[in-house]
């Protein structure tokens with residue numbers, strides 16, 4: 001378990017009192033009820049106020065109170081200026097950031113690595129339990145994770161949003177607070193984007209840029225038949241965090257006065273609401289003098305990512321059930337939900353850990369390292385891709401993705 005999660009969450013997670021007061025002022029009757037719910041639980045629930053604060057977000061959006069600032073009052077340029085005025089440039093490779101027709105970057109003798117993602121309200125996130133500040137943070141992190149998965153260093157991002165006028169300026173400020181927090185944490189420059197309207201809902205598209213020496217870049221297609229399969233961190237927690245939040249949302253809809261006790265789920269909720277990109281792995285591997293032969297980040301689920309590595313590298317794989325790194329809190333909650341922990345660990349998505357292969361000769365360099373778990377090995381392509389269970393049976397691995405868990 002990464003203790004930085006807790007430190008980081010405290011920073012971004014606890015909504016300052018003055019902010020909550022400000023939010024209260026913006027609230028109407030429904031919101032006040034939710035605020036009471038939040039306040040009742042605020043002290044008892046260390047991090048659960050995250051989830052509850054998001055109910056505030058929803059109420060704030062639906063609020064008809066004239067005190068909130070309509071985005072149309074600012075106009076497009078006023079809005080862009082307002083949202084982007086605090087971004088600072090820190091990377092030497094950023095020659096020109098926001099403010100012209102295009103940004104200008106100079107990577108000198110390095111290669112540039114670029115990745116983009118689109119997040120759509122109702123498809124990729126639910127504002128019922130995702131506070132906008134966390135959404136901003138997560139939207140950045142999931143993109144930076146792709147850069148880390150190339151073994152590159154993230155350096156810049158662009159941020160594009162489409163919003164309907166049901167979002168007041170205050171809601172967008174929250175979103176950009178999360179984006180700014182992530183940009184500061186990961187030391188990336190926000191160098192541009194686009195701001196436009198949507199008929200319904202919120203759409204966010206982030207493009208992440210990174211740099212690396214050509215020989216450092218790791219692709220998905222380099223795994224060899226005898227390589228070891230290694231994963232960082234632990235698996236499945238983000239998926240179970242989502243299950244807990246979904247359950248609380250339903251309880252809240254039926255009984256707004258209920259007081260959820262989320263203490264037993266803090267790690268899982270954090271993994272769902274505030275994931276981190278494994279920016280540290282590049283440095284850790286460099287120090288160990290290991291260069292992975294192939295690498296991918298875990299966004300859709302371990303099994304799906306293993307299949308990507310195998311297909312692109314033309315190899316097979318044996319994954320060992322008893323080697324899967326899982327957190328004790330995750331096991332308890334799987335039991336509570338009556339879900340098989342192995343199924344979730346291999347199919348649950350959004351862990352944003354890194355999965356990679358290394359030559360077997362590097363075994364001694366990595367064994368016993370708390371940052372890494374060796375979870376299997378590659379084989380000849382003709383041997384196929386299997387999970388070897390605790391009972392030593394081989395089951396073909398299927399890319400079920402995390403949605404399949406709901407079927």
Ligand code: ADP
Nearest residue numbers: 080084098099100101159160161192193194195
């Ligand atoms: P253009 O008309 O050339 O598209 P805009 O008026 O949309 O320019 O944008 C002005 C500047 O603000 C550009 O540098 C653009 O990259 C930046 N920008 C616009 N929207 C965002 C945003 N959501 N986040 C960061 N930068 C943005």
Ligand code: MG
Nearest residue numbers: 193194195196
């Ligand atoms: Mg534009």
